[in-house]
Amino acid sequence: MKMLLLVVVATTAIFAQSICIDAGHGGSDPGAVGWGLQEKSINLDVSQRLYNLMRQSGWKAYLVRSTDKAVSLSGRTSYANSLGVSRFVSIHCNAFNKSANGTETFAYSKGSSKSFGMRNSVHPKLVRAMRTKDRGTKTANFYVIKNTNMPAILCELAFIDEKNDSAKLGDSYYRQKAAEAIHSGVVSSLAAFDEEINDSSLYMAPKWSPDGSALLLTHPGYNGIAVMQVGDYDLKSISSANAYNAKWISNDEVLCGGKQQQKLLNMATGKSVDTFAGVDMSLASIEDGKLTVAEHVIALDNDVIFNAAVSPDRNYVAYESLKNGISIVNVASGKSVHVGTGNNPAWMPNSKGIVFDHALDNGHEITQSNIYFADISGQKRMNITEGLSLIAQRPSVSPDGQKIAFDAEGSIFIASLNELKIEQVLQVTK
Ligand SMILES: [Zn+2]
Known part of the structure; x- marks a missing residue:
């Protein structure tokens, strides 16, 4: 009888943190429009400013797009998940009826406490930076924050079709302030909420074990992984923090984590070890x-x-x-x-x-x-x-x-x- 319940101890401090920044829309999809502005361009500009700030503070940062190009939603999340980054931030602008205004920050409704922590840390800073109406922290099932396997948020900076909000989005002073607020909010939320098992009953990304007896599963919007025995579909939680990007190495071992920080979970002994080298990268x-x-x-x-x-x-x-x-x-x-x-x-x-x-x-x-x-x-x-x-x-x-x-x-x-x-x-x- 194999022991499947493990606890992974988070040891993030000695590793560089990493983030994937997702500028919403692009290419043939302008997103929302108003007052001569296109959402895709605002999103890209703020994302690039955020990218520079993250790198300046020692983070490994990735942009889903650095030019005006179309990227599918599935491509965006597949990219972020393959990088195994520790945070994901999606940048958008809102639009409604030309009179609604203000700033909203979203986490996936069944997301982890880390996502909620990041959202709650970023949002008030973003509202202060933009000097917009505070529409509050919110939850949603937006694809990019649900299908990313790391703490994720989506920022709606302001309403592009409302006159005052749009003027700010069109002003590089406010775009820089917005990037600084998100940067500060993401960095300062890191310490909190280190470890938690998610009780979500939603799963994604099944992967067969080498002997075909089990499937490795991931919770949407969270790092947590689980194993299902294929014979009786019995499901066991394995691990939570930093368990993203998980893959089988043998019938008893699962490797997870990003490029720099990986953990080898041994399901027979119940132990996990940090490993620095990627497996099979030759x-x-x-x-x-x-x-x-x-x-x-x-x-x-x-x-x-x-x-x-x-x-x-x-x-x-x-x-x-x-x-x-x-x-x-x-x-x-x-x-x-x-x-x-x-x-x-x-x-x-x-x-x-x-x-x-x-x-x-x-x-x-x-x-x-x-x-x-x-x-x-x-x-x-x-x-x-x-x-x-x-x-x-x-x-x-x-x-x-x-x-x-x-x-x-x-x-x-x-x-x-x-x-x-x-x-x-x-x-x-x-
Ligand atoms: Zn949008």
Whole structure:
């Protein structure tokens, strides 16, 4: 009988903190508009100011976009989760009826106390900086704060369609003040709320254990992870703080954390150890948006590569980029084939192809998402959850290739996979 209940002791102090900053909208999606301003530009400017401030104070900072480009919601969260950053902040401007005004700061309604702590720390500073009406701290189920696996908030700086608020958004003095307030609020909220188990019954991102007997699951909007025994669907919480980006290393060990700070959780002994080196990074590694595979370096113009997944036979690496979706590189030749739009690639056990999700969104919520299969040539691409009417995301195929697990709107599903056809779809969490 394996002991599955572990407690991870947070040891964040000696590591550099990291943040992913998400400038809302971009490209063909301007967001809200008013008084000659477009939300996407304000969001980007404040995000860049915040980025500079975070770096100046020693944080590792990442921007979802540093130019005026479109990035899907699924791409935004997939990127942040792959970085394993310790905080996520999304920057937006509000709009309503041209007379509503003021500042709001959101946390995911079932988010962690760390998210709430960060929200409560940032919000009053932001209101003071903007000298706007205080509309209060709020909760919402916005996609980017629900589907990120680290404490996350979304700031609505002010109303772009209201005259006085809009004048401030258009003024670089206030945009700098806003960035300084968010920076100060994020940094000062770090110490509080170090450890907590979330009792959320929502789960996402299932990952099969190497022997196929269990699934590793994550709570939306929180670091906490859980393990489900596939035989009886028995569910056990494992860990909370800093347990993001979790992956199986063996049938008894789960590695979690970001690049600099990782923990190896041993489920047999109940112990966790800090580890500094990434596991299995010799074949594929990502630094500053560039992918190194064996001796090949892959970089894309004005684009950022993330989330590299090595095939089981180690002959291919699938990777995502913010603009281009998914590609697969041949390790021997260094040549990539473009698979197309999508996120969260996971390998078929026979290394002949990948499964991934392709989601559509309206800038705020995912409206539709399906699981696709693509072969390693990039030629064959097929929707394998068509007709299920589920917002299916983050697939994982069992080691024997006979089952697929994925999440849809906070629940985990398992189905049998027969010649790339999905059958007997079973919802295994509430
Ligand atoms: Zn917005």
